[in-house]
Every structure is written in C-alpha cells, then in structure tokens.
Amino acid sequence: MSEFNRFLGTEKYIASEPLRNAVNVAIALGRPLLVKGEPGTGKTLLAHNIARALDKQLITWNIKSTTKAKDGLYVYDTVQRLNDSRFGDRDVSDIKQYIKLGKLGEAFVSDEQVVLLIDEIDKADLEFPNDLLNELDEMTFFIHETGETIRAIHRPIVIITSNAEKELPDAFLRRCIFHYIEFPDRRMMEEIVHVHFPDIEENLLHEALKKFYRLRRIEGLKKKPSTSELLDWIQALIAGGVSQRELKSDLIFVGTLLKNEADLLCLQENEIV
Amino acid sequence: MFIDFFYTLRRNGVPVSITEWMTLTEALSRGLADSSLDTFYYLARSILVKSESYYDHYDLAFEECFNGIENYDRIRAKLRGLSEEFPEIREELLNWLRDPINSAYLSEEELQKLPKMELGELIELFMKRLAEQMGRHDGGSKWIGTGGTSPFGNAGQNPAGIRVGGTSRNRSAIKIAHQRKYQNLRSDLTLDVRQIKVALKRLRLLSKSGPEDELDLEETIDQTCKNAGEIELVFTKGRKNVIKLLLLMDVGGSMNPYAQLCSRLFSAANSSSHFKDFKYYYFHNSIYEHLYTDMARRERFLTEDFLRRFDREYRVIIVGDAWMAPSELVNRYGAVDYDDVCETPGIIWLKRMRDHFDHIVWLNPEKRDIWDRKSIAMIREIFPMFELTLDGLDDAVKELIGRR
Numbered sequence: 001m002s003e004f005n006r007f008l009g010t011e012k013y014i015a016s017e018p019l020r021n022a023v024n025v026a027i028a029l030g031r032p033l034l035v036k037g038e039p040g041t042g043k044t045l046l047a048h049n050i051a052r053a054l055d056k057q058l059i060t061w062n063i064k065s066t067t068k069a070k071d072g073l074y075v076y077d078t079v080q081r082l083n084d085s086r087f088g089d090r091d092v093s094d095i096k097q098y099i100k101l102g103k104l105g106e107a108f109v110s111d112e113q114v115v116l117l118i119d120e121i122d123k124a125d126l127e128f129p130n131d132l133l134n135e136l137d138e139m140t141f142f143i144h145e146t147g148e149t150i151r152a153i154h155r156p157i158v159i160i161t162s163n164a165e166k167e168l169p170d171a172f173l174r175r176c177i178f179h180y181i182e183f184p185d186r187r188m189m190e191e192i193v194h195v196h197f198p199d200i201e202e203n204l205l206h207e208a209l210k211k212f213y214r215l216r217r218i219e220g221l222k223k224k225p226s227t228s229e230l231l232d233w234i235q236a237l238i239a240g241g242v243s244q245r246e247l248k249s250d251l252i253f254v255g256t257l258l259k260n261e262a263d264l265l266c267l268q269e270n271e272i273v
Numbered sequence: 274m275f276i277d278f279f280y281t282l283r284r285n286g287v288p289v290s291i292t293e294w295m296t297l298t299e300a301l302s303r304g305l306a307d308s309s310l311d312t313f314y315y316l317a318r319s320i321l322v323k324s325e326s327y328y329d330h331y332d333l334a335f336e337e338c339f340n341g342i343e344n345y346d347r348i349r350a351k352l353r354g355l356s357e358e359f360p361e362i363r364e365e366l367l368n369w370l371r372d373p374i375n376s377a378y379l380s381e382e383e384l385q386k387l388p389k390m391e392l393g394e395l396i397e398l399f400m401k402r403l404a405e406q407m408g409r410h411d412g413g414s415k416w417i418g419t420g421g422t423s424p425f426g427n428a429g430q431n432p433a434g435i436r437v438g439g440t441s442r443n444r445s446a447i448k449i450a451h452q453r454k455y456q457n458l459r460s461d462l463t464l465d466v467r468q469i470k471v472a473l474k475r476l477r478l479l480s481k482s483g484p485e486d487e488l489d490l491e492e493t494i495d496q497t498c499k500n501a502g503e504i505e506l507v508f509t510k511g512r513k514n515v516i517k518l519l520l521l522m523d524v525g526g527s528m529n530p531y532a533q534l535c536s537r538l539f540s541a542a543n544s545s546s547h548f549k550d551f552k553y554y555y556f557h558n559s560i561y562e563h564l565y566t567d568m569a570r571r572e573r574f575l576t577e578d579f580l581r582r583f584d585r586e587y588r589v590i591i592v593g594d595a596w597m598a599p600s601e602l603v604n605r606y607g608a609v610d611y612d613d614v615c616e617t618p619g620i621i622w623l624k625r626m627r628d629h630f631d632h633i634v635w636l637n638p639e640k641r642d643i644w645d646r647k648s649i650a651m652i653r654e655i656f657p658m659f660e661l662t663l664d665g666l667d668d669a670v671k672e673l674i675g676r677r
Binding site: 017021024025026027029031034036078079080083085086126167174175177178179180 | 311312503
C-alpha cells in the first residue's frame with residue numbers, strides 16, 4: 001500500500017478524493033491519465049501539482065492543431081543535413097546528430113521518472129491519439145533513420161488533458177484511466193479560495209461565493225464563470241478593497257467573471273443583484 | 274459478483290471492453306481498492322468509464338449490483354451539502370415529511386413542530402424516518418417516494434437529484450450512485466455542442482490551396498540531385514479544407530421550443546474553425562424575398578442578392594420545422610410577417626435555392642413521425658430532409674459531401 005496513495009494534492013492545489021484516487025491508480029498501473037472537465041477547473045494545473053507533490057520534473061507537450069504525433073517522438077532535420085552535405089561542415093554520415101527528440105522522447109530518455117503533460121490533446125487532428133497508441137502502451141519507439149529503438153528508462157507519469165472539442169478514439173480511451181473533474185461544490189470552493197487567499201475576510205468570501213454560484217445557475221450563459229475566474233475576481237475584490245456591503249448591493253468587477261457581451265446582457269435581464 | 278458487474282455495465286450501455294476489465298482486475302489484485310466500496314466505486318469508474326456522459330449509466334449499473342451495502346451517512350452529508358446551494362431543500366424536506374404516507378409515523382407533537390424546525394433537525398428527522406421505513410418494510414406502498422412526488426422518491430426529477438431508494442429494487446443502495454448527479458451529462462438524451470462539432474468536423478474536403486509553405490521533401494531531394502548537390506528547396510501548398518458553409522435558420526414562433534437546440538447547432542458551426550467560410554442568416558417560416566442578418570432588429574437583404582453573392586460551391590444547411598399553413602408556402606403574399614411583401618410564393622424561392630446550390634439539405638427538429646404534414650411533405654420534395662439529431666446530422670453531412 002506504500003506505493004499507492006502517493007498523490008494527496010499540494011498546499012496550493014486541492015484535489016478531491018476521486019481525483020486523488022484516479023491519479024494514484026494511473027501511477028500504480030503505469031497508464032496515462034486522461035482528465036476532462038469544464039475549462040478552468042484546473043486540468044493543466046493538476047499535472048504541475050503532481051510534479052510538485054512527488055518532486056519530479058515536469059515535461060509539457062502543448063498540442064496545437066498542427067501538431068503531429070511524430071513531433072513528440074523525434075524530428076529529423078533533413079534540411080540541416082542537406083545543407084551540411086553541401087559545405088561539409090559536419091560528418092553527414094552520422095545521422096544521429098540530426099535527430100532531435102521531441103517531448104515524449106525526452107520523457108523516455110530522462111534518467112529519472114518524470115511527469116509528462118500532454119496538454120489539450122483534442123486540439124490536434126482526429127487521428128493524433130491513434131498515432132500515439134503504441135508509444136504510450138509500450139513506452140518505446142523506433143527511429144527509422146538510425147535504426148535505433150528508444151525505450152523508456154522509467155515509465156513517465158502521463159497526464160493528458162482534453163476539452164472535449166473532439167471525441168477521442170475508443171482504442172485510445174481503452175488504454176487510459178479517465179477522470180472528469182467536476183465543478184467544485186461550495187464547500188470545496190471555499191477551501192480552494194482559502195488556499196489562494198488565506199487572509200480573506202469570511203463575510204466577503206461568503207457573499208462572493210453566493211453571487212458566484214447564483215451567476216452560474218443562470219440559464220443561457222454562453223460561458224459559465226469557472227474557478228480560475230472566481231479567483232481572479234476575488235483577487236480584484238481584495239485589491240480594490242471592496243467590502244461585503246458594497247458587494248451585496250452591486251456586482252463589482254463583473255468583467256472578470258463574464259467575458260462576453262451577450263453574457264453581460266443576459267445578466268442584466270436576470271438581475272441577480 | 275464482479276463478472277456480473279461487468280455485464281450489468283454493458284447492459285446499461287457503458288462500453289466496457291475486456292482490456293479495461295483486465296486492467297481493473299490488475300488494479301484489484303494489487304490491492305488498490307483498499308477493501309472499501311467507496312474507493313472501489315472511483316477506482317472502477319476511472320478505469321472502466323471513459324466519458325463523463327457514461328457516468329450516469331455507470332451509477333445505475335453500480336447501484337444495481339451493489340445495493341444494500343452502504344449506510345446512511347452519505348445521504349445525510351449530501352443533504353447538508355446540497356441545502357447550502359439549494360435553499361429549497363428545506364421546503365422539500367418539509368413536504369416530504371408532511372406527506373400522509375410518511376407523516377403516519379410522526380407523532381402529533383412532531384407534526385406540529387415541523388414548520389419551526391431547523392434544517393439540521395429536519396434532516397435528522399428525515400434520516401430517522403428513512404431508517405425506520407427501510408427496517409420495517411420490504412417494499413410496498415409505504416416506501417419513500419413511491420408516488421414520485423418528492424425529490425427523494427425514485428421518480429423524483431429534482432435538480433438536486435437525490436434519489437432515495439426505489440420501491441422494490443433498493444433497500445439502502447449506494448448513495449453516490451444513487452444520486453445520479455451525472456444525469457445531465459448523458460449523451461443519448463440531447464445533442465450537445467461537442468457532438469454537433471464532431472459531426473460537422475466530417476464536413477471537409479481537403480485540397481491543396483493557399484500559400485506554398487510546406488517543404489516538399491521528395492521534390493527537394495530530386496531537384497537537389499539534379500542540381501548536382503546544390504540545394505534546391507521546393508515548397509508546396511498545404512492541404513486545407515475548402516468547404517464553405519451557409520446556415521439558414523428559421524427563428525419563427527413555432528421554432529421556439531427548439532431554440533436551444535438550434536443555438537447549439539449554431540455555436541458548434543460558428544466555433545468550428547475548419548471551414549473556409551461560414552455565414553449564417555435567418556428567416557421566418559419559409560424563405561421569401563428577404564433573408565435576415567438580425568431578426569430582432571429586422572436587418573435584412575434581398576434573397577436575390579444572396580443567390581448572387583454565394584456561388585453554387587457553398588454547402589447550405591437550412592434549419593426549420595417546415596411546418597406552416599400550406600397557404601404560407603404557395604400563395605402570393607403568403608408570408609406571415611406583414612413587412613415581408615412577397616409577390617413570389619415561398620415555395621418558388623425554395624426551389625430557386627435548390628437549383629442554385631449543388632449541395633443543400635434541410636434539418637428538421639420535428640420528429641419524423643409528423644413529416645407527412647402537408648407543408649413538410651412539400652418541402653421534403655424539394656430538399657433532402659434530415660432529423661436534427663446526431664444521426665440525422667451525420668447523414669446530412671454525408672449528403673453535403675457527396676458528389677453531384
């Protein structure tokens with residue numbers, strides 16, 4: 001049991017019990033952990049905090065719409081090699097020097113276990129996750145140019161986040177541990193705010209949370225405010241020296257919570273003040 | 274018991290595979306479940322369920338398999354937690370306790386005191402009743418919420434979502450599973466933005482276009498060799514989606530019930546960045562002389578201009594219930610809007626639309642069962658019509674991609 005229950009959250013990051021469980025299962029079984037959830041519920045931060053809590057290095061692979069699976073493994077710099085062949089600067093018969101490892105490759109060859117964050121995997125092409133299946137399963141890949149096989153020295157702890165913009169393929173999902181980060185309830189949210197603002201006045205916090213949850217319950221908001229926006233808002237409230245009474249009568253700094261015009265209009269119609 | 278769980282999950286529609294089952298077995302054999310049902314619930318969920326839309330199915334299956342094992346502390350905690358967010362819980366509790374079926378167990382004195390009780394007391398009373406009822410009866414009419422009127426009944430659809438036992442199935446059951454708080458994440462019930470987006474993603478035709486900014490390696494090597502080693506970089510055009518999409522939406526009265534569905538479709542299409550061009554317009558009932566860019570402010574322009582402006586390459590999706598008095602479709606001056614003077618009947622306009630564009634479909638939020646109504650049938654003759662559901666959308670996309 002000592003192997004298990006390793007990740008318990010950090011002083012800056014409150015992880016719910018199911019989430020802790022999922023993380024630890026993923027670590028114990030050596031499977032990638034796929035995290036989904038509303039934007040702003042701390043999916044990316046999770047990886048950072050796992051790295052911190054377990055005192056491991058974090059390697060982040062940010063996925064963009066143009067990212068190819070191969071980019072994460074290695075890049076073969078052909079143009080450089082062609083160029084060198086022309087001027088004879090380097091020994092071009094040594095292909096190895098033109099192979100640059102990608103983030104996944106880096107994580108594999110690292111001397112100690114690292115945390116690898118594959119951020120926003122759904123941004124990439126639909127086929128992207130399938131192309132990584134074998135690499136994540138076996139934790140090895142093959143470099144065609146040199147005939148070399150890169151094998152993970154220590155299986156990295158892989159955290160994958162997704163905003164569900166695209167559905168992920170079944171074959172990929174089957175290999176993952178999955179967790180959906182729920183929106184924190186009020187009690188948990190209080191804890192989270194306390195972690196970030198230990199000195200916050202209780203009255204202000206209560207009023208702010210009351211307003212915040214009421215705001216979230218308005219039907220028809222395009223983008224419901226999330227944890228990160230709440231934290232920004234509270235910071236603004238504290239910095240602005242807003243008192244509980246002022247907040248009670250008016251939603252101050254609402255711009256930190258609602259980010260588009262339609263939502264602000266919607267708020268006016270609903271008049272939650 | 275565990276094998277049963279596997280099949281119960283599958284029967285409940287959770288797509289569990291053997292691979293995942295083996296993973297769970299491995300986890301269990303390593304003692305990761307900690308011999309606790311709670312931990313097991315989360316452990317199994319994180320391994321077996323791969324989308325939050327199946328959390329609800331999972332809850333149902335779990336409840337079916339493992340009922341009668343948990344205690345009441347969890348409901349109590351849940352009630353307290355919920356009451357902070359939903360003040361109306363107190364009312365619900367009161368109502369439940371007052372219900373003749375339940376109040377039969379309360380003394381006169383207790384009944385009198387009910388309205389004045391603190392929330393905490395109410396919860397305690399509720400828990401006591403719950404425990405007594407569960408102890409005394411093996412089902413039957415005195416069970417909690419058999420009438421389905423209270424939020425705690427098995428038919429309760431309260432947003433707070435507490436379900437405390439069904440009549441015969443559960444005695445105490447697993448409360449976490451029982452609460453079914455993931456109910457609104459089920460994907461078979463509604464079409465959400467993500468799913469629409471995924472369906473729309475398939476609406477693509479790749480072709481080489483744009484600036485020449487990708488290195489063509491093969492060609493570069495060829496050219497370099499021909500150049501006797503002098504490097505010659507050859508660039509090529511990237512492959513881009515060339516689909517241009519027009520979305521025309523009916524926003525009239527009869528479409529109001531589907532407003533949310535339509536706005537989901539709209540936001541999915543609008544935020545899908547892979548179209549070469551995307552434009553949207555509104556109309557009311559049928560397309561007449563004008564199309565609207567903003568219905569509320571009545572900003573509009575001539576449909577003729579619309580046809581001139583967009584070439585036949587554009588893919589067109591029309592969303593509407595197509596349900597109106599036939600006169601609104603075939604009569605001159607048939608438009609219901611008084612300021613839309615339409616000399617040409619709507620049906621002619623619709624035919625012009627069809628003749629102009631190569632790919633055009635009609636999505637109808639109304640169920641297929643009523644598609645034999647006059648106006649719908651008439652419009653169906655003009656356009657390929659699909660239901661505004663995920664399957665319908667898939668088929669519509671196929672139609673839009675298909676060669677003409």
